[in-house]
Amino acid sequence: MKKLYIIRHAKAEEGVEMQADFERSLEEKGINDAHKIGINLQKQGIIPQKMYVSPAYRTKQTAEILAENLSFDKSTIIYEKNLYDATHTDFLNVITHFDNQAEVIFLIGHNPSCTMVADYLTDANVSFMPTCAVACLELKTDDWAAVSHNTATLLWLKSPKEL
Numbered sequence: 001m002k003k004l005y006i007i008r009h010a011k012a013e014e015g016v017e018m019q020a021d022f023e024r025s026l027e028e029k030g031i032n033d034a035h036k037i038g039i040n041l042q043k044q045g046i047i048p049q050k051m052y053v054s055p056a057y058r059t060k061q062t063a064e065i066l067a068e069n070l071s072f073d074k075s076t077i078i079y080e081k082n083l084y085d086a087t088h089t090d091f092l093n094v095i096t097h098f099d100n101q102a103e104v105i106f107l108i109g110h111n112p113s114c115t116m117v118a119d120y121l122t123d124a125n126v127s128f129m130p131t132c133a134v135a136c137l138e139l140k141t142d143d144w145a146a147v148s149h150n151t152a153t154l155l156w157l158k159s160p161k162e163l
Contacts, residue, residue: 038069
């Protein structure tokens with residue numbers, strides 16, 4: 001069964017005047033949380049075959065920290081522009097075009113999209129994903145192109161505080 005890990009980026013610094021939202025970086029707590037999540041996933045043996053990431057700086061940082069902890073080749077991270085400032089429909093469009101040979105994929109993005117797509121795919125009443133939270137979804141299909149409303153089961157949703 002295919003598994004999708006929807007991950008909200010770690011805690012970012014507040015925006016400052018004249019700084020684009022796209023360029024915001026992680027604060028120290030966010031860096032620590034991303035390491036904590038990465039170490040926990042590694043201990044569970046959860047290693048993605050593909051990692052699709054919003055190109056915003058804070059999501060890039062989150063992905064790179066996770067990759068480091070998972071011994072995942074950073075040069076293979078796929079930066080997908082349609083995951084920034086995205087709707088759940090944008091996320092769904094990215095998901096349905098995933099490489100069908102991949103069984104385990106990480107999707108790293110922003111709220112409210114992460115929460116909305118986790119809820120839409122599972123109907124599990126996912127109401128809010130805090131920063132650096134991970135939602136583990138198991139698909140009810142073996143074809144990424146067939147992913148749509150209620151085609152996955154939420155196995156777990158954890159934040160760094162819960163690990």
